[in-house]
Amino acid sequence: MARSLAEEEEKTQEVTASSDPRISGGEMPSVRLQNVTKRFGDVVAVDDMSVDIARGEFFTMLGPSGCGKTTTLRMVAGFEEPTAGAILVDGRHMEGVPAFRRPTNTVFQSYALFPHLSVEENVAFGLRRKGVDKKEVTRRVGEELELVGLAGERKRKPRQLSGGQQQRVALARALVNRPAVLLLDEPLGALDLKLRKGLQVELKRIQREVGITFVYVTHDQEEALTMSDRIAVMNRGIVEQVDQPEAVYDRPRTTFVAGFIGVSNLMPGAVQSANGHDAEVRLDSGVTVTAPTDGLRSGERVHAVVRPEKLQLDPAETPSVDDRPNVEGLLESSLYLGTATQVVVRLPDGVSMTVLVPNTDEEARRRLPGAGAQVRLSWASEHMHVVREEGTPVHANGAMDGDGAALPDAIPTPAEPALTEEGK
Numbered sequence: 001m002a003r004s005l006a007e008e009e010e011k012t013q014e015v016t017a018s019s020d021p022r023i024s025g026g027e028m029p030s031v032r033l034q035n036v037t038k039r040f041g042d043v044v045a046v047d048d049m050s051v052d053i054a055r056g057e058f059f060t061m062l063g064p065s066g067c068g069k070t071t072t073l074r075m076v077a078g079f080e081e082p083t084a085g086a087i088l089v090d091g092r093h094m095e096g097v098p099a100f101r102r103p104t105n106t107v108f109q110s111y112a113l114f115p116h117l118s119v120e121e122n123v124a125f126g127l128r129r130k131g132v133d134k135k136e137v138t139r140r141v142g143e144e145l146e147l148v149g150l151a152g153e154r155k156r157k158p159r160q161l162s163g164g165q166q167q168r169v170a171l172a173r174a175l176v177n178r179p180a181v182l183l184l185d186e187p188l189g190a191l192d193l194k195l196r197k198g199l200q201v202e203l204k205r206i207q208r209e210v211g212i213t214f215v216y217v218t219h220d221q222e223e224a225l226t227m228s229d230r231i232a233v234m235n236r237g238i239v240e241q242v243d244q245p246e247a248v249y250d251r252p253r254t255t256f257v258a259g260f261i262g263v264s265n266l267m268p269g270a271v272q273s274a275n276g277h278d279a280e281v282r283l284d285s286g287v288t289v290t291a292p293t294d295g296l297r298s299g300e301r302v303h304a305v306v307r308p309e310k311l312q313l314d315p316a317e318t319p320s321v322d323d324r325p326n327v328e329g330l331l332e333s334s335l336y337l338g339t340a341t342q343v344v345v346r347l348p349d350g351v352s353m354t355v356l357v358p359n360t361d362e363e364a365r366r367r368l369p370g371a372g373a374q375v376r377l378s379w380a381s382e383h384m385h386v387v388r389e390e391g392t393p394v395h396a397n398g399a400m401d402g403d404g405a406a407l408p409d410a411i412p413t414p415a416e417p418a419l420t421e422e423g424k
């Protein structure tokens with residue numbers, strides 16, 4: 001139900017500054033999700049989510065298909081209302097504020113351009129509907145097309161553009177209104193890998209230039225790591241970790257995050273003793289390692305996580321160096337990848353470990369043990385991270401539950417929701 005302006009103003013209330021230490025100086029967050037839950041019948045799509053997104057931040061929601069990313073984005077956009085909790089944009093409560101009155105704009109996976117309009121007419125559409133002065137429209141549209149690198153294509157129709165170019169037009173159209181927050185739902189999902197990589201870099205540049213808060217949804221972990229200031233890793237409606245890309249990669253908090261981001265080596269084991277600082281962990285492969293406790297208790301089941309590029313591979317007869325943790329195993333396979341060789345080693349407890357050996361030295365690469373060899377894997381303690389074992393499924397190598405396609409009702413047709421948004 002739409003509110004009157006006065007009612008909305010009233011809701012611009014006494015919002016407290018962010019307590020999130022990553023949001024500097026207690027500044028008002030650009031977007032605040034406060035205990036947001038969304039249920040569809042029995043399905044809990046989003047479960048008690050709380051997060052503050054800073055102004056000008058590139059914030060990504062990452063997770064497998066069905067984890068609640070799109071639903072969260074749609075609630076911020078105003079296409080769905082939360083079942084419980086509150087959403088604030090620039091300190092203003094969004095409850096009851098329709099999508100077209102929110103200071104947000106959305107870029108979807110489908111470009112949803114008007115086929116009969118030229119590139120510049122597509123971008124100008126919303127401004128014209130708002131009755132913006134003709135000269136001003138020309139100036140702003142020109143600026144946006146420059147920004148997205150399409151100034152030379154302004155007279156073309158969408159069908160005369162590549163997929164990547166069409167998505168740039170959609171981006172220019174969403175940015176021309178200078179929304180406080182741009183919401184992007186898998187915007188590169190329909191593009192081929194090479195184009196996607198190029199546009200990732202472009203998107204990041206554009207976001208830096210315009211300084212608008214970007215809230216980005218993807219199931220592609222590499223995309224999230226490349227572009228984001230912070231990433232929220234979601235699983236079954238729950239945010240498992242919100243952190244900078246390096247932290248999510250190097251210091252995953254849960255088994256799910258460790259398994260979802262990058263190729264992970266998860267060695268199961270149990271905490272034998274913990275003293276408040278460190279825990280002794282007996283891995284199922286028979287090796288005992290020491291790790292920071294992080295609240296671990298004696299008897300708890302855990303996983304020791306070591307990334308493939310942090311493992312050193314040597315023939316088993318090579319003596320171990322210093323007190324580095326190490327374990328012996330059987331080299332199962334070796335795959336030449338160009339820049340590196342990927343080796344799979346099976347440990348005594350049956351766990352497979354992936355090792356990435358950089359191909360910096362051709363001679364050293366030739367000396368690598370072959371399949372069937374007994375080898376020793378070792379790593380520096382600081383490159384090992386111990387996380388609690390959980391009931392959540394681990395999606396090794398970022399494997400998806402589904403194809404990650406957006407729900408059909410999340411995609412506007414050129415004739416409808418896109419118009420609502422453009423009509424601001």
Ligand code: ATP
Pocket residue numbers: 040043044045063064065066067068069070071072219402403404405406407
């Ligand atoms: P994807 O990457 O596939 O788009 P997602 O992480 O964005 O997935 P959501 O689309 O937010 O996930 O869906 C979260 C859960 O809510 C899923 O179980 C989905 O089936 C359910 N869901 C989403 N929208 C609706 C709806 N309109 N009615 C019923 N259930 C829904």
